[in-house]
Amino acid sequence: xxxxxxxxxxxxxxxxxxxxEAQPGLALAASFDRPGxxxxxxxxxxxxLEAVDVxxxxxxxxxxxxxxxxxxxxGGPALVIGSTGxxxxxxxxxxxxxxxxxxxxxxxxxxxxxxxxxxxEQAARRLGPDAYDIEIFEAHHRRKVDAPSGTALMLGxxxxxxxxxxxxxxxxxxxxxxxxxxxxxEIGFSVMRGGGLIGExxxxxxxxxxxxxxxxxxxxxGLFARGAVVAARWVAGRPPGEYDMRDVLGLSx
Numbered sequence: 001x002x003x004x005x006x007x008x009x010x011x012x013x014x015x016x017x018x019x020x021e022a023q024p025g026l027a028l029a030a031s032f033d034r035p036g037x038x039x040x041x042x043x044x045x046x047x048x049l050e051a052v053d054v055x056x057x058x059x060x061x062x063x064x065x066x067x068x069x070x071x072x073x074x075g076g077p078a079l080v081i082g083s084t085g086x087x088x089x090x091x092x093x094x095x096x097x098x099x100x101x102x103x104x105x106x107x108x109x110x111x112x113x114x115x116x117x118x119x120x121e122q123a124a125r126r127l128g129p130d131a132y133d134i135e136i137f138e139a140h141h142r143r144k145v146d147a148p149s150g151t152a153l154m155l156g157x158x159x160x161x162x163x164x165x166x167x168x169x170x171x172x173x174x175x176x177x178x179x180x181x182x183x184x185x186e187i188g189f190s191v192m193r194g195g196g197l198i199g200e201x202x203x204x205x206x207x208x209x210x211x212x213x214x215x216x217x218x219x220x221x222g223l224f225a226r227g228a229v230v231a232a233r234w235v236a237g238r239p240p241g242e243y244d245m246r247d248v249l250g251l252s253x
Contacts, residue, residue, distance in 0.1 A: 084150030107150025109227025124162025
């Protein structure tokens with residue numbers, strides 16, 4: 001299978017490159033980065049699209065949406081997107097592209113995080129808003145530009161699904177000043193940025209008499225690269241559509 005890495009000069013791009021090169025049955029057939037950047041191992045985006053079966057993309061929201069449209073215009077290759085921080089127009093562009101190509105888009109490619117999402121959904125379904133408040137905390141390195149993280153939002157969506165509500169209606173992203181009593185059913189988010197933290201996420205269910213916390217800590221950026229490569233193997237040859245890691249791991253059922 002021929003793989004291309006978008007954003008090859010970035011931290012995640014380098015991690016994905018190393019993972020692809022170490023895996024049997026995969027060939028790193030192309031690497032590219034921002035337009036105008038060239039080097040011994042880089043090629044243009046257009047040339048990469050012609051040369052590969054799957055592109056793994058950890059760039060940024062705008063670049064990923066544009067790349068999805070470019071892939072769709074050619075009828076391929078398939079795409080694995082690990083960028084976060086999308087706005088509605090960018091998500092719409094990816095959804096439109098997925099009508100012509102197969103796309104796996106996930107805010108987190110960790111097996112542990114995706115298992116955590118399933119546990120959060122189950123806990124939210126059983127620990128109702130009449131007794132349990134939900135708070136989501138995430139911490140990342142100082143260079144991360146979007147907040148809350150894509151993973152935190154995925155955990156919020158999982159909690160909202162468990163309670164059969166829309167996150168947009170119950171999510172609380174900031175508290176400052178005199179905010180009044182906490183509304184029942186609210187799902188709160190808090191964020192830390194600092195140092196070289198790779199990724200910390202926790203979901204707390206707080207009642208008057210007990211607190212349950214489900215958490216995940218990333219120790220090595222390579223775990224996300226390995227998950228993305230698993231997704232690339234899975235998505236190659238799939239029919240057009242937008243998939244996530246629950247599909248890749250068989251957890252959707």
